[in-house]
Amino acid sequence: MNNLLNFDKEIAELIALEEEREKYSIRLIPSENYVSKAVREATGSILTNKYSEGYPRKRYYEGQENIDLIEQIAIDRAKSLFGSYGANVQALSGAPANLGVMLGLLKPNDKIMGMALPHGGHLTHGWKVSASGIYYDSVQYELNPETSMLDYDMIRDLALKEKPKLIIAGSSAYPRFIDFAKFREIADEVGAYLLSDMAHIAGLVAGGVHPSPVPHSHVVTTTTHKTLRGPRGGMALMAKGFVRKVNKGIFPGLQGGPHNHTTAAIAVALKEASQDSFKLYAQQIVKNAKVLSEELINHGFNLVTNGTDNHLILIDLTNKNISGKELSVALNKVHIVTNANSVPFDKRSPMDPSGIRIGTPAVTTKGMKETEMKEIAKWINLVSQNINNETKLTKIANEVKDFSLKFNLEN
Numbered sequence: 001m002n003n004l005l006n007f008d009k010e011i012a013e014l015i016a017l018e019e020e021r022e023k024y025s026i027r028l029i030p031s032e033n034y035v036s037k038a039v040r041e042a043t044g045s046i047l048t049n050k051y052s053e054g055y056p057r058k059r060y061y062e063g064q065e066n067i068d069l070i071e072q073i074a075i076d077r078a079k080s081l082f083g084s085y086g087a088n089v090q091a092l093s094g095a096p097a098n099l100g101v102m103l104g105l106l107k108p109n110d111k112i113m114g115m116a117l118p119h120g121g122h123l124t125h126g127w128k129v130s131a132s133g134i135y136y137d138s139v140q141y142e143l144n145p146e147t148s149m150l151d152y153d154m155i156r157d158l159a160l161k162e163k164p165k166l167i168i169a170g171s172s173a174y175p176r177f178i179d180f181a182k183f184r185e186i187a188d189e190v191g192a193y194l195l196s197d198m199a200h201i202a203g204l205v206a207g208g209v210h211p212s213p214v215p216h217s218h219v220v221t222t223t224t225h226k227t228l229r230g231p232r233g234g235m236a237l238m239a240k241g242f243v244r245k246v247n248k249g250i251f252p253g254l255q256g257g258p259h260n261h262t263t264a265a266i267a268v269a270l271k272e273a274s275q276d277s278f279k280l281y282a283q284q285i286v287k288n289a290k291v292l293s294e295e296l297i298n299h300g301f302n303l304v305t306n307g308t309d310n311h312l313i314l315i316d317l318t319n320k321n322i323s324g325k326e327l328s329v330a331l332n333k334v335h336i337v338t339n340a341n342s343v344p345f346d347k348r349s350p351m352d353p354s355g356i357r358i359g360t361p362a363v364t365t366k367g368m369k370e371t372e373m374k375e376i377a378k379w380i381n382l383v384s385q386n387i388n389n390e391t392k393l394t395k396i397a398n399e400v401k402d403f404s405l406k407f408n409l410e411n
């Protein structure tokens with residue numbers, strides 16, 4: 001990046017520092033990953049220079065002969081990878097994908113029903129501070145208080161009582177499979193649309209290790225940068241009869257011109273996700289998460305639902321007498337990067353909740369396997385026991401650095 005270094009040393013140096021941090025730290029935030037160099041080349045390409053409001057062959061500006069082909073390839077690859085009838089690859093990220101779909105399917109103040117944020121739902125599933133909770137009449141379902149699992153009878157009862165126009169399935173912190181067929185049954189019973197948001201699990205669905213929401217949903221939204229390992233972006237996959245509505249919601253409903261450099265990078269990521277090696281990647285993510293959760297349980301940690309079916313683990317630290325914020329800050333000091341997270345029915349505040357959320361997509365991309373998960377669990381335990389012991393934390397930090405630097409990303 002010589003041009004950047006010559007013109008703007010300040011920014012170039014910070015990017016270089018971030019690159020170093022990526023190399024020596026262990027990335028356990030379950031929504032983060034590392035993209036391939038091919039994806040990065042597309043993201044950093046001259047495609048950022050072009051305006052192309054509209055959709056392939058229906059544009060408002062001229063000069064789209066290459067862009068039309070790129071966007072069509074991305075659409076076709078999304079449809080074929082996930083088996084959907086239609087696809088929109090223009091949503092600028094996961095949140096605008098959800099809002100775009102709502103604009104396409106609903107009228108202002110229509111009733112929507114999604115999972116409550118403190119139980120693992122996303123802001124955009126109707127939480128009050130987000131547009132989805134401000135411009136729509138939102139009711140929220142929660143997890144079962146005994147099991148911390150989705151309780152389809154509870155969800156059905158609420159749907160029958162509230163009669164929402166749209167039901168949202170999907171989560172940012174749920175460690176178990178989601179039964180999308182069950183959600184569709186409930187939606188059909190009350191005459192609602194089903195929007196399944198697979199932002200976290202899209203890569204697992206593509207790799208065949210999580211049941212797909214696509215056959216059961218009217219619309220599926222996703223980010224492209226989590227387990228799917230593409231650039232930061234969003235997509236919507238539509239069933240028959242929903243293509244025009246959703247396209248209209250995203251553009252012109254919500255957005256202006258698409259980010260063509262991102263569209264190209266999404267196409268590249270979708271090609272990567274259709275290779276056999278990606279199936280192995282998805283399988284390894286889940287194997288790693290299972291070993292990591294077993295090891296944590298052996299170290300005396302309480303896990304929400306006692307384990308995981310996917311890439312994600314939610315640790316409830318109540319029995320350890322430390323808060324999620326305290327542990328995540330201490331872990332960051334030793335270069336293990338996680339996030340504090342509410343646990344279901346949390347008694348603490350969202351700014352300093354009872355849990356931390358971790359996941360295996362990024363460490364699996366780096367090539368770590370079961371053996372490394374045991375090391376990571378050991379360090380998490382040690383840090384939790386030495387929260388205020390700076391000498392000990394410095395020693396662990398050095399060990400983590402040496403360990404992490406051995407896993408270089410080649411591609």
Ligand SMILES: *Cc1c(COP(=O)(O)O)cnc(C)c1O
Nearest residue numbers: 093094095122171172197199223
């Ligand atoms: C991450 C996430 C989103 C939002 O994605 P952004 O790209 O951050 O806008 C939406 N829904 C779910 C379930 C998510 O986990």
